[in-house]
Amino acid sequence: xxxxxxxxxxxxxxxxxxxxxxxxxxxxxxxxxxxxxxxxxxxxxxxxxxxxxxxxxxxxxxxxxxxxxxxxxxxxxxxxxxxxxxxxxxxxxxxxxxxxxxxxxxxxxxxxxxxxxxxxxxxxxxxxxxxxxxxxxxxxxxxxxxxxxxxxxxxxxxxxxxxxxxxxxxx
Numbered sequence: 001x002x003x004x005x006x007x008x009x010x011x012x013x014x015x016x017x018x019x020x021x022x023x024x025x026x027x028x029x030x031x032x033x034x035x036x037x038x039x040x041x042x043x044x045x046x047x048x049x050x051x052x053x054x055x056x057x058x059x060x061x062x063x064x065x066x067x068x069x070x071x072x073x074x075x076x077x078x079x080x081x082x083x084x085x086x087x088x089x090x091x092x093x094x095x096x097x098x099x100x101x102x103x104x105x106x107x108x109x110x111x112x113x114x115x116x117x118x119x120x121x122x123x124x125x126x127x128x129x130x131x132x133x134x135x136x137x138x139x140x141x142x143x144x145x146x147x148x149x150x151x152x153x154x155x156x157x158x159x160x161x162x163x164x165x166x167x168x169x170x171x
Contacts, residue, residue: 059137060137079091
């Protein structure tokens with residue numbers, strides 16, 4: 001358990017670096033495209049392909065990081081009205097269901113990577129590379145949800161852990 005927590009600290013650092021680099025790439029491409037349109041009256045067509053792919057990566061990887069920090073949106077109508085022990089059971093059930101979803105997401109992403117032999121229309125990049133971003137996001141979600149489940153099963157919620165309190169804030 002301690003090793004997995006340490007591993008997830010490293011994984012989260014890498015994820016945050018990739019997220020920052022991806023956001024910087026999107027910012028640079030979008031700004032460059034605006035400048036090119038205004039100065040040269042010509043748009044960079046390729047920026048749309050890259051930014052859409054980057055936003056897929058940012059969205060799914062960001063969801064993984066957010067789940068690890070207890071930052072995903074949740075609805076606490078039932079948990080707010082039950083005892084702390086029952087809240088823990090509900091968190092475990094929720095983590096199991098979310099874990100199942102993330103595994104299906106990863107599996108489907110791998111299937112799309114294998115099946116999609118087409119190229120993007122402008123840059124002619126194989127689309128299976130972009131499906132890889134779905135797989136990366138699914139793996140990220142899976143790893144963080146495993147940590148959340150382990151934390152709830154062991155009854156520990158370390159700082160930066162995965163157990164959201166009421167309103168989505170950490171306890």
